[in-house]
Amino acid sequence: MNRTERIAKLVKLVEKSPEGIKSRKKFHKLVYLLQETGEDFDQNYIFHNYGVFSPTLASDLDNAVERDVLSVSIEEKDFKEYIYTKGTEKICGESIEIEKMDLIKKLIFEEPRFLEVLSTIVYLDRFHYKGKELISKLKELKPKHKPYYDNALRMAKNLFQISVER
Amino acid sequence: MKMNLDDNIKKQKLKGNKYIRDPIHDIIKIEDQVILDLIDTKPFQRLRYIKQLPFASYVYPGATHTRFLHSLGVYHLSTRLLDSLEVDDEYDRLLVKVAALLHDIGHGPFSHLFEELLKMAGYTDRVKDHEIWTTKIIKEDKEIERILKQISPKFNEEVRSIISHTHKKKLLMDIVSSQFDADRLDYMLRDSYMTGVKYGNFDLNWLLRTLSRKNREKRDEDNNVIGDEICFAVEKQRGLSCLQEYLLGNYYMYEHVYFHPVVIGLESILILALKKAMKLLKNGRITGFYNNVFKKLSNAESLTIKDYLSLNDSVIISWLHDWRNSDNTELSQLSSELLNRKPYMVFQSKKSWKHDSRVCQIYKENSLNFEFQFREREVSRLALKGDYDYKENLKIPLKIYIYDRKNNDIASFDELSKNNKLNEVAKAISELEFKEYFITTPRTIEKSFKSILEGNQNE
Numbered sequence: 001m002n003r004t005e006r007i008a009k010l011v012k013l014v015e016k017s018p019e020g021i022k023s024r025k026k027f028h029k030l031v032y033l034l035q036e037t038g039e040d041f042d043q044n045y046i047f048h049n050y051g052v053f054s055p056t057l058a059s060d061l062d063n064a065v066e067r068d069v070l071s072v073s074i075e076e077k078d079f080k081e082y083i084y085t086k087g088t089e090k091i092c093g094e095s096i097e098i099e100k101m102d103l104i105k106k107l108i109f110e111e112p113r114f115l116e117v118l119s120t121i122v123y124l125d126r127f128h129y130k131g132k133e134l135i136s137k138l139k140e141l142k143p144k145h146k147p148y149y150d151n152a153l154r155m156a157k158n159l160f161q162i163s164v165e166r
Numbered sequence: 167m168k169m170n171l172d173d174n175i176k177k178q179k180l181k182g183n184k185y186i187r188d189p190i191h192d193i194i195k196i197e198d199q200v201i202l203d204l205i206d207t208k209p210f211q212r213l214r215y216i217k218q219l220p221f222a223s224y225v226y227p228g229a230t231h232t233r234f235l236h237s238l239g240v241y242h243l244s245t246r247l248l249d250s251l252e253v254d255d256e257y258d259r260l261l262v263k264v265a266a267l268l269h270d271i272g273h274g275p276f277s278h279l280f281e282e283l284l285k286m287a288g289y290t291d292r293v294k295d296h297e298i299w300t301t302k303i304i305k306e307d308k309e310i311e312r313i314l315k316q317i318s319p320k321f322n323e324e325v326r327s328i329i330s331h332t333h334k335k336k337l338l339m340d341i342v343s344s345q346f347d348a349d350r351l352d353y354m355l356r357d358s359y360m361t362g363v364k365y366g367n368f369d370l371n372w373l374l375r376t377l378s379r380k381n382r383e384k385r386d387e388d389n390n391v392i393g394d395e396i397c398f399a400v401e402k403q404r405g406l407s408c409l410q411e412y413l414l415g416n417y418y419m420y421e422h423v424y425f426h427p428v429v430i431g432l433e434s435i436l437i438l439a440l441k442k443a444m445k446l447l448k449n450g451r452i453t454g455f456y457n458n459v460f461k462k463l464s465n466a467e468s469l470t471i472k473d474y475l476s477l478n479d480s481v482i483i484s485w486l487h488d489w490r491n492s493d494n495t496e497l498s499q500l501s502s503e504l505l506n507r508k509p510y511m512v513f514q515s516k517k518s519w520k521h522d523s524r525v526c527q528i529y530k531e532n533s534l535n536f537e538f539q540f541r542e543r544e545v546s547r548l549a550l551k552g553d554y555d556y557k558e559n560l561k562i563p564l565k566i567y568i569y570d571r572k573n574n575d576i577a578s579f580d581e582l583s584k585n586n587k588l589n590e591v592a593k594a595i596s597e598l599e600f601k602e603y604f605i606t607t608p609r610t611i612e613k614s615f616k617s618i619l620e621g622n623q624n625e
Binding site: 002023024025027028038046047048049051053058079080081082123124126127128133137140141 | 323390
């Protein structure tokens with residue numbers, strides 16, 4: 001994909017969420033999870049600061065805002081949150097489609113912290129962490145996200161066929 | 167628990183150190199039985215048969231060094247980094263040394279080309295990524311598992327967590343894998359020395375002297391501070407020039423070695439030959455030698471560790487020798503061209519040509535098979551910015567940290583140069599991007615392709 005196509009796909013993703021995508025964290029995790037199911041966003045990921053992160057996505061989001069195809073506002077609560085909505089400019093490549101609409105509907109309204117746990121599970125599974133070892137590593141990496149473990153593990157099983165016995 | 171760990175580490179220390187001579191580091195010292203045992207395992211010994219730079223020796227005949235030697239070099243440099251950064255904990259030290267030694271154990275034949283082959287065959291990222299194979303081999307190979315267990319039941323997982331970037335100690339991970347790590351330091355020096363291309367040489371000893379451990383804020387994707395982390399930084403006052411020499415050296419090595427046209431041209435032929443052979447095999451029409459693993463590859467079937475480890479450069483070269491006599495003209499021709507060093511032509515362009523109808527037309531007019539005689543590769547030359555595939559118009563920050571002793575301040579190379587706090591050379595390096603497409607075609611259509619390329623530049 002060229003950059004315009006990559007950004008067009010991100011814009012499409014934002015369109016699917018009525019209130020926009022709240023927080024960069026959510027954006028990064030959402031795109032990662034969609035890619036893991038085969039939806040191609042052509043973004044490269046690393047594991048950084050205990051979470052999946054895409055430097056290429058970060059750069060594309062900045063560029064999308066510069067071009068005004070995406071808009072960003074910042075909400076300051078206890079922490080800063082960047083909220084992405086559709087911008088005023090159109091982008092060529094808007095004909096680019098997202099296939100996994102069902103999956104997006106399941107994930108788009110989830111909290112960023114939930115997606116953080118889910119994406120961590122998927123990442124660990126990719127690196128052959130299985131069963132009790134995966135759970136133990138998840139607890140080590142996301143100790144403050146315990147309330148999200150059960151649902152995330154359930155979703156990991158249903159959507160990614162990652163089976164983890166506790 | 168800690169005492170048991172310390173005892174286990176002490177117990178496996180060699181009574182008398184072993185020494186390996188090395189053209190780059192002179193002498194590599196081994197003081198741990200675990201390291202010696204790991205070197206003797208079959209997965210590690212296999213690295214003797216995987217070249218570090220698969221086709222560079224066709225341009226620079228001295229570049230015959232292997233991943234085996236490079237891995238020993240990375241092990242050695244990880245020890246030097248541990249010393250420079252004053253990491254004294256014996257467990258942490260052994261962890262890093264083992265991870266450094268094994269970091270490339272998951273490489274397929276022809277190194278990064280094999281990942282392209284797996285992608286072409288239809289495998290997902292989960293299968294094609296060599297780091298994932300590395301962690302799989304460390305986890306599941308019985309020899310390696312037995313050796314690592316001697317330290318502690320958790321040691322195997324911790325080695326894998328260094329490689330998968332999920333370890334809690336960032337400093338240890340960064341020594342093995344970051345934009346400024348033992349891996350890059352070794353391959354730059356080694357590739358420079360073995361090819362004879364001097365640009366990759368830099369003052370390693372001095373650079374190591376300028377490193378120190380620093381605390382910095384850890385931030386999440388929304389730039390919120392989420393904690394502290396220990397990283398390592400190059401001191402600005404004493405180390406900046408040396409660091410810049412290393413960064414520029416990396417740039418020039420890409421220009422003159424890694425992306426040399428003959429290297430790219432030969433890589434293309436290998437990929438196309440294997441692609442052709444896979445197609446023939448799928449259609450039941452291959453004549454010539456291959457093995458069961460190649461059959462699995464052709465059908466994108468699941469590969470076991472045994473399958474994966476059975477492949478190395480020599481195995482595939484032996485197939486190509488046999489395919490020279492194939493009934494299929496294309497396969498026979500591609501195999502001969504590779505073995506006889508007849509690389510495809512390589513053109514560099516700022517745009518992609520694979521969907522251009524004029525290219526298809528040229529192939530048609532010359533009775534060439536576009537599917538098996540055209541390859542386009544997207545590259546980013548400053549690979550220090552991360553081992554990312556080329557992405558058009560992308561700017562990735564250079565995340566090497568610089569410590570300013572005068573102001574007691576730490577920031578990344580890019581941040582400082584953007585704010586004019588480094589020199590002009592640093593600014594130029596920070597803005598240095600080289601992103602292009604390399605297009606390879608048979609030599610018979612060189613003139614035709616050149617003319618559409620030049621015509622496009624005039625438009």
